[in-house]
Amino acid sequence: MHAPAHRTASLAPYGATALRWALGALFLVHGLTKLLVFTPAGTAAYFQSLGLPGALGYATIALELTLAAALLLGLFARWVGLIGVPLLLGTIDTVHGANGFSFANAGGGWEYPAFWALALLVLFCIGDGKWTLASR
Structure with missing residues (x-):
């Protein structure tokens, strides 16, 4: 037995919100780990060990925390x-792909x-959900 279409559709914005919050929480955890545990200097050094510019480590911390917010x-x-x-996708190319x-x-x-990248694309397709400060 299936739920009526109007009931399922009325839940969609809440599902989008749950997805948005889960994705934001992941970025928050990753950004804060780089900031508080590995430290910005340690993150930069790790990026350099991968052959990437150290400044990209600092930019990644800022980007992850911005995405989280x-x-x-x-x-x-x-x-x-x-x-x-x-x-x-860059982490797949530089860190995880060979593993x-x-x-x-x-x-x-x-x-x-x-x-995670696919989930971000799904969020783009379905929208921001409920309880937003600014949406399009």
């Missing part, structure tokens, strides 16, 4: 969230950042 608060979240897609598919593999495989 936009997603959690609903500040043009579906559009701002798109900025996270190349960030996550295989499973994120349980040593060094973390590419399944987690790929799914």
Whole structure:
């Protein structure tokens, strides 16, 4: 037995909100880990060890925390969230891709950042959901 279409449709904005908040929480945790645990200097050094500019580590911290705020608060979240897609795909190219598919593999495989990027694209398609400060 299926729920009537009007009931399912009326829940969609709440599902979009849950997705937006979950994605924002992930960016918040990752940004704060780089800021408070690894420290900005440590993050920059890690990026350099990968052959990337150290300044990209600082930019990544700022970007992850900005994405977290936009997603959690609903500040043009579906559009701002798109900025996270190349960030996550870049982690596959530079860090996780060579480690295989499973994120349980040593060094973390590419399944987690790929799914995260896909979830950001889904949010873009379905919209910001409820309780936003600014939406389009």
